[in-house]
Amino acid sequence: MFEHFFQCPYCWEEISVLLDPSVMRQTYIEDCEVCCRPIEFHVAFEESELVEFRASDIEQ
Known part of the structure; x- marks a missing residue:
């Protein structure tokens, strides 16, 4: 697993996600651990x- 840090596009907090390098291309949705x-x-x-x-944020 690969840990990557980024800023939430909503609350701008720095958070991290675990990425799996064995999957070459991924698109998925996950809630921010700070602002949900x-x-x-x-x-x-x-x-x-x-x-x-x-x-990216999701326009709703």
Whole structure:
């Protein structure tokens, strides 16, 4: 597992997520552990290296 730190697009708190480099491309939704709002993640790995990470708010 790979720990990655980022800022929540809602509350701007720095939080971390655990990413699995064995899955080359991932898109999923997870709630912020601070403000509990939904964040959409886009993650990509190449040869176990993180090459893309986006954490976006979800327009509702």
